[in-house]
Structure formats: structure tokens, C-alpha cells
Amino acid sequence: MITAKNISKSFNDYLVLDDVSLEFKPGKCNLIIGQSGSGKTVLMKCLVGLLPVDSGEIYFDTRVISKLSFNEMKNIRQDIGMLFQGSALFDSMTVIQNVMFPLTMFSKMSNAEKLDRANFCLKRVNLQNVNKLFPSEISGGMKKRVAIARAISNNPRYLFCDEPNSGLDPKTANVIDILISEITQEYDITTIVNTHDMNSVIEIGDKIAFLNKGKLCWEGDKDEILHSENEILNDFVYSTELTRRLKSHP
Amino acid sequence: MRILSDIGKYILLLRRVIARPERTHIYKDQVFLEIENLGINSLGIVAIISIFMGAVVTIQTTFNIDNPLIPLYTVGFATRQSVILEFSPTIISLILAGKIGSQIASEIGTMRVTEQIDALEIMGINPASFLILPKIAAAMIINPIVIIISMFLSIFGGWLSGVVTGLCSSADFIYGIQYAFHPYDVMYALIKTIVFAFLITSISGFHGYYTEGGALEVGRSSTRAVVHSSIAIILANLILTQLLLA
Incomplete structure (x- = not known):
């Protein structure tokens, strides 16, 4: 299981993550959602050890990765697969x-x-x-x-996906979502997905965490998110005309 | 203060670069690939510049010898000394700093801004070592060979211009290039070349590796790589000349 405890991270006095604590369900699709600039990518990069945290701890099962050296991290990294926002394929x-x-x-x-x-x-x-x-x-x-x-x-035992749908048309985005979900179930991988695509949330979100301005604002599953009383979350979920219409005509 | 911070970051990066490779045979393959990219692909520009510079050195030397007491073979001697001691190792290295320095910085910089370096790190690979070490090794192997080729071509260019323009006879020129030859001069040139190769590749790799932002910053990193490599070459040239020839 991957657990983040009281993580804070800032860049030049600008606080990007503020005391975030989260547990990710093993063998499930865990989604981190939030507006652009809410700290999703920074949180993911902290989770995989690409960025050091200022305070707090990140556990992969019982191992605290925030205290490991590059060589010690190597063994854990071989258990990690990551899909980057721009794919990050090697051009050559x-x-x-x-x-x-x-x-x-x-x-x-x-x-x-x-x-x-x-x-x-x-x-x-x-x-x-x-x-x-x-x-x-x-x-x-x-x-x-x-x-x-x-x-x-x-x-890998853990799959991290940073905005897997960005720049894709809705149909292709759906194909990618289903693929991620199927792979998670087939290989019993713990998957963590960063997204602001509400379709992904409804399609594959076994557990959902909502970040707002660097703070964890809400946690739940895909059924709970549609009936939440949290105003900030509702502002985000029902920010488009399409979702507002779906809410008024379910 | 920024320069001190950059020197510190450069030294820390070098520590990561010289770390033990994950798979030695893959690094060997990379070195051969980089020998082609950085060395073999630079031969064209090096050949053109060498031939023409050798020719110009010969013509200028001939025009500046107006004392009849100075023998004409001095032209060959002066051309050889200029080419071996300074022109080939230093000027060609400065040209290579422009060509391969910008290539390395923009290649690694683009990999940084497109998250390819993060992808390597996620896989458990030391990206600094994987990307920069083969380039340093390749340049330190191939640049001395490129410089030796440059020396031959420059002297050939000098001979050709002397003979074609009639300013110096072939026999005088050939006698001049054999006159008072010290093999140590070539050794001095090769030592300089190896040091310059290290500086060009490591400084350019450093600027590429720490690129932040997008396309604009990749361009800036590439420019900084060329400028800083060139300054480092000039400073190292002064220090090495004092150490090796004084």
C-alpha cells in the first residue's frame, strides 16, 4: 500500500502541497483530481521520489521512500511504471x-x-x-x-499516470481510461491517476481524492462524488454546462 | 554568487555522472553511437576549416617574411608549429564547442523538458550517467583523432596554397615541416584536446541537464553551453600551456 503522511512541498516560498495525507487502495484505480495548479503533478512526483518533500513521509508498504538514497530507491523504482503527461517516449x-x-x-x-x-x-x-x-x-x-x-x-506493482487523457479526443480518452482500468485489474496493480477529466472519474475511479490549492479537500468513491455536499468539490465537478445539465436531469 | 552555485552544481553532477553504470555493455554501445554523432559527423566541417586555415597561415607567413636572410623553409616550419601547437587543438576545439556543445545541450535539454529524463529516473536508471558519461567518453576518444586529422589537413592546405600560388616551393615547405620537429609538441596538443573534450561535453551536458521550462529555455541552455565551454577552453588553454610548455 502507498501512504502519504502530512506531506508539504513548496517552491521558492510558494506552498504547493500543504500537509497532505492520503492512503491509496492496493489493486485499485486511485484518482487524484483537482484544477490545474492544484498540486496534483507535484504530489505524484513526490510519491514516486522525483521531487523531495519538505516535510512528511511517503510509505511504499513499510518502506519510507522519502528517506532513501538514489541507490536504495532503485529497487523500489523497478516496481514502478509511470505514464507521463506528454508520454515521454525516447525520441531516438x-x-x-x-x-x-x-x-x-x-x-x-x-x-x-x-x-x-x-x-x-x-x-x-x-x-x-x-x-x-x-x-x-x-x-x-x-x-x-x-x-x-x-x-x-x-x-510493475504500482502504476502512476499523470493526466493520461490530456490532449486526446473524448473517444480516445475513454479507450485509455478503460485500458488503465483493465490493466489494474488484470495484473493486480495499484494505480494512481492524476486527472481533471470527470469522465475518467466516473469510469475508473475506485478511490478519489480531491486537491484544492495544495490541500486535500475531499476523499471518497465515484458514487459519493456525485452526491457530495462539499461546495468546492461541487464547483469543480459541475463546472461545465454538460455536467450541470446531467445534474439537473439525471 | 550564481557562478559559485553553478560550479557547485556542476561538481555534484559530475559525481553522479561517474557513478557505476547499470549495464556496462549498454554504455559501451552508447559510446560507439556518440563517437559517430559527435566525432565522425564533425569531420566535414573540421576538414574544410583545417584546409583553408592552413592555406591562410602559409600565405600570411610568406607575405610577412620580407627579410632575404630568412630561409623560405621557415614558412613550412611556422605553419607546422602554428597548426600543431594552437590552431588544431584550440581553434578546432572552439569550433567543436559550438557544434557538439549546442547539440548536447539541446538534446539533453529537450529530454528534460519533455520528461524523458524523469522517465529514465523512474525506471531506476541514473540519467546523468546514462546520458552524459557516454558523450564524455566518446569525445575524449574521438576528438584526439579528429585533431590529428585536422593537423594533417591544415599542413596539406598550407603546402597546397604555397605551391599553387608559387610563394613557396614544395621542397622548401616539406623541409620546413620536418625541421626541428619535437614529438612532445603533438603530445602537448593531444593532452589539451582531451581536456577540452571533457570540458565541452561535461559543461554542455550540465546545461542541458538543468534546463527548466520549454523550447525557449532549451535554446538558452544551448547558447550558455557554447559560451561557457568556450570560456573554459580558453582558460584551460592558458593553464595547460603554462604547465606543459613552461
């Missing part, structure tokens, strides 16, 4: 090389085994016949799927 590598990369660096598989595993992961995200293409030659939705394939190639 083809699709198949991108997916094989974590295996090349850390597994003792033969080249044929690595290729098999990478092809399996690409097939799992419904991508075929793109192995030899470079990231610049594929669409945004395909890049996200390659990034998911790369993230799961090393059989």
Missing part, C-alpha cells in the same frame, strides 16, 4: 525499442524473450504494426498506449 528509439528499454536495462532475459514480452505488451494495449515507427511518426493516442506498454513491460 523506435516503438519496440522504447517498450524493450526497461527490460534491456534490468532484466536478464535473452533478446528473443525481451522482444516477445515487448510485443505482448504492445498487443495488450491494442497496438500492432507500429514496432519500427518512431514516436514522432505516431498519433497522440498511440503514444499514450506505447507509454502504457513501456510502463507495464517490467511487471
Whole structure:
């Protein structure tokens, strides 16, 4: 289980995370939602150890990662897969090389085994016949799927997704959401997703945490979020004409 | 104060760069790839500049020797000394600072702003070492070879211009380039080249690695990499010349 206890983080006296405490459900899709600038990405980067916290502690099961050195973090990082907002595929590598990369660096598989595993992961995200293409030659939705394939190639225990739907059309965004949800269940991965897409919340949110101005404002599940009395949360959830209409005509 | 802070960050980054690689054979492959990127791909520009600079040094030296007591083979001798001691190791390194320095800073800087470096770190890879160490090793291996090629081409350019313009006979020029030759001069040039190669790649890698922001900052990092590498080369040239030739 991943647990954050009293995390605070600031940049040049600007407080981005203010005493955030959260527990993420193991084997489920955990969503962190909030407006742009609410601190979601910073929280995720603190959780995976890319940013050091100013105070507080982050536990991966019983291990406190905020106190580990780079080398000690290495073992934990091999249990982590991450999907970045811009996919972060390596430009100089083809699709198949991108997916094989974590295996090349850390597994003792033969080249044929690595290729098999990478092809399996690409097939799992419904991508075929793109192995030899470079990231610049594929669409945004395909890049996200390659990034998911790369993230799961090393059989991670934890999957982190930073705004997996950003820049995608609603249909492709839905495909990515369903894929993340299916992979979470199939491989019993603890998944943490940053999003401000309400469709994702309703589609895949097993547990939802709402951040507002760096503070944890609300926690619950996808059924509770639609009937919450929290005004700030409701402002966010019903901020579009579409969601307001759905509320008035359920 | 900013310069002191940057020097401190640079030294701390170097500590991470020289850390033990995760998979040595992958780093070896990267080194060969970088030898091609940084060295082989620079041969064209180095060849053109070397031939023309050698030619100009020869012509200028000939025009400046107006005393009949000075033998004509001095032209070959002066061209050789200028090329081996200063032109090839220093000027070509400054040109390489512009070419490969900006290439390294913009490549690593773009990887930083597109979160590719974060992706490496998440996988448990030391990105500083993975991205910068092969470039440093490759430049320290290939740059001395590039500089030796530059020396030959410059002297060839000098010979060609002397003979074609009729300012100096082929025999005089060849005698001049053999006259009072000290192999240590070449050693001095190669030591300088290796130090300059380290400075260019590590400083450019540093600026790329700490890029923050977007496309504009990548451009700024690239410019800073070239300027700082060039200043470091000039300072190191002064220090090494004093240490090795005095």
C-alpha cells in the first residue's frame, strides 16, 4: 500500500502541497483530481521520489521512500511504471525499442524473450504494426498506449499516470481510461491517476481524492462524488454546462 | 554568487555522472553511437576549416617574411608549429564547442523538458550517467583523432596554397615541416584536446541537464553551453600551456 503522511512541498516560498495525507487502495484505480495548479503533478512526483518533500513521509508498504538514497530507491523504482503527461517516449528509439528499454536495462532475459514480452505488451494495449515507427511518426493516442506498454513491460506493482487523457479526443480518452482500468485489474496493480477529466472519474475511479490549492479537500468513491455536499468539490465537478445539465436531469 | 552555485552544481553532477553504470555493455554501445554523432559527423566541417586555415597561415607567413636572410623553409616550419601547437587543438576545439556543445545541450535539454529524463529516473536508471558519461567518453576518444586529422589537413592546405600560388616551393615547405620537429609538441596538443573534450561535453551536458521550462529555455541552455565551454577552453588553454610548455 502507498501512504502519504502530512506531506508539504513548496517552491521558492510558494506552498504547493500543504500537509497532505492520503492512503491509496492496493489493486485499485486511485484518482487524484483537482484544477490545474492544484498540486496534483507535484504530489505524484513526490510519491514516486522525483521531487523531495519538505516535510512528511511517503510509505511504499513499510518502506519510507522519502528517506532513501538514489541507490536504495532503485529497487523500489523497478516496481514502478509511470505514464507521463506528454508520454515521454525516447525520441531516438523506435516503438519496440522504447517498450524493450526497461527490460534491456534490468532484466536478464535473452533478446528473443525481451522482444516477445515487448510485443505482448504492445498487443495488450491494442497496438500492432507500429514496432519500427518512431514516436514522432505516431498519433497522440498511440503514444499514450506505447507509454502504457513501456510502463507495464517490467511487471510493475504500482502504476502512476499523470493526466493520461490530456490532449486526446473524448473517444480516445475513454479507450485509455478503460485500458488503465483493465490493466489494474488484470495484473493486480495499484494505480494512481492524476486527472481533471470527470469522465475518467466516473469510469475508473475506485478511490478519489480531491486537491484544492495544495490541500486535500475531499476523499471518497465515484458514487459519493456525485452526491457530495462539499461546495468546492461541487464547483469543480459541475463546472461545465454538460455536467450541470446531467445534474439537473439525471 | 550564481557562478559559485553553478560550479557547485556542476561538481555534484559530475559525481553522479561517474557513478557505476547499470549495464556496462549498454554504455559501451552508447559510446560507439556518440563517437559517430559527435566525432565522425564533425569531420566535414573540421576538414574544410583545417584546409583553408592552413592555406591562410602559409600565405600570411610568406607575405610577412620580407627579410632575404630568412630561409623560405621557415614558412613550412611556422605553419607546422602554428597548426600543431594552437590552431588544431584550440581553434578546432572552439569550433567543436559550438557544434557538439549546442547539440548536447539541446538534446539533453529537450529530454528534460519533455520528461524523458524523469522517465529514465523512474525506471531506476541514473540519467546523468546514462546520458552524459557516454558523450564524455566518446569525445575524449574521438576528438584526439579528429585533431590529428585536422593537423594533417591544415599542413596539406598550407603546402597546397604555397605551391599553387608559387610563394613557396614544395621542397622548401616539406623541409620546413620536418625541421626541428619535437614529438612532445603533438603530445602537448593531444593532452589539451582531451581536456577540452571533457570540458565541452561535461559543461554542455550540465546545461542541458538543468534546463527548466520549454523550447525557449532549451535554446538558452544551448547558447550558455557554447559560451561557457568556450570560456573554459580558453582558460584551460592558458593553464595547460603554462604547465606543459613552461
